[in-house]
Amino acid sequence: MKKKLFVATLVSYLGIYITMPVLSAISTKAHMIPSQIGIMISLGAAAMLLLAPIWGKMSDIFGRRIVMIIGLFGMGVFFILYVILFHMSIASSKAVPLFFYGLMGTRFLLGIFMTTTPTAANAYMADISTTKDRAKDMSSLGFATGLAMVLGPIIGGLISTTGNLYLPFYTTIVLLLLFTVIMTAILPERQVSINEAHATDKKETGSKKFFSVKLLSWLLVGCSVMFVVVGLQLLTSLYLHDNIGQTVVQSAKTSSLLFVILGVTLMLTQILQIKVLNFSARKMMIVGIPLLVLGLLLITVASAFWMLVVSYILIGAGAAFGMSSLSAGASLVVSQDQQGAVAGTVAMTQAIAGIVSPLFGSFIYQINIKLPFLFFAAFAILTYLFFLANNLKRENTLS
Incomplete structure (x- = not known):
């Protein structure tokens, strides 16, 4: 189970970091100026700030599994919308305010789901770890985060050398939706209850x-x-x-x-x-x-x-x-x-x-x-x- 949580956390963060090397470039091609790009990215972080505690509480109420799956699926869906809006904005001959607002709004919606899976995975790890092993087990999820920070930009950078700035986004979408299906299949429907796992x-x-x-x-x-x-x-x-x-x-x-x-x-x-x-x-x-x-x-x-x-x-x-x-x-x-x-x-x-x-x-x-x-x-x-x-x-x- 702990390996599954590691993979879910890794995939979720890869969904963020694979696109990072090309985000500024593709946004510039979409007729956005640096200040607008900065606002767009900040809106994603603002959504994370507002929704992360709520997702954590929802995982307490509805279970870790469903929240983790929603997180992966939500990111995949809104990355699709993100790419569509980039296509439309780049295809236009000049800056269109509607596309700016659409991209900013989509980044906010993406931000809502960016911490969903890692938050639930951390809580799940705490559920199935004893206090003695907690630091070691949590370190494995930290390792997943660090691995994504390294591999994500490398993957995104290598893919973008083809000259197609959309490829990192396509890769991210496929990865997220594929692992939505995989996690739905491999995560147990019945989570070991807190009382059972931690009675002592x-x-x-x-x-x-x-x-x-x-x-x-x-x-x-x-x-x-x-x-x-x-x-x-x-x-x-x-x-x-x-x-x-x-x-x-x-x-x-x-x-x-x-x-x-x-x-x-x-x-x-x-x-x-x-x-x-x-x-x-x-x-x-x-x-x-x-x-x-x-x-x-x-x-x-x-x-x-x-x-x-x-x-x-x-x-x-x-x-x-x-x-x-x-x-x-x-x-x-x-x-x-x-x-x-x-x-x-x-x-x-x-x-x-x-x-x-x-x-x-x-x-x-x-x-x-x-x-x-x-x-x-x-x-x-x-x-x-x-x-x-x-x-x-x-x-x-x-x-």
Whole structure:
């Protein structure tokens, strides 16, 4: 069952990342200007922010299986509409406002379903994992996310070398709809109930209220990790151009290479965690944030490419621990019947980062090119201290 959840999470995120390399290019061909493209992408993140907690709660009520299937199917359907609108807009000889609004609205609808399957999969994993194995099992889903972050752009980039910008979208549609059918067939209709799977755990942990300062500490420190991962996607090529002195073309290529390095490091770290280290959720976060901060600070003093490589390796390792520990740690501070709700809340923090980090990061970058990295580091340190204050007061084997 855990392998099925891994695959569902991987496919869902591949649905996002395969199209990323060509999204700006195809949007430009569709007569959209950069600000409109930015708004369109932000609308998708806004939908994720609004709907992720709702999907999590719905998975508590109606079951994980149906929500996971709806997520894959919904993404597939709205990607079809997305492609149709791109075709119509590109075919027109000039910009047509109706197509702009249609593309923006479709991106919002896509965003509604982007976190649906991962949210339900995280909750499902919490349902079938013991507290002892929770961190390791959640790390496997984090590995699926990291794998999609690496493979998605590579697949999309290779497919787009044919010159057909629609091919990554067609590939994504086929993948999502195919796995909608596969998951419908292989996911058990009757999920093992929470009481059956965790009778022992529930006796030990009892009932917990949903929101607490401890949960807030996990969400804030997790948000600091996502701020970095999302912000670097926008800032890396700009920083290479302005600080290292690369041309626009060179900075784009180098930026892609650095993100491959970051993604591979993220995957290898998560494999190490699953196979060897087996850190608790709390220990992963305790180790991860200092690595993240060190990598950010190294970027600000980097004067050569090799220094940036080292910094992105550190950030990749830190992000791997941080992303994996967030889902596991948050799931351990709420009751078992609240796993869907907390998985949705975790997804919501990722959506917040997707909206705030690019906007705020680009704004303060114009003030000073090193300021975003220093801000991300400072925010990570502050949330880390808050996390430590609320998680080291007493030994808690559940976190």
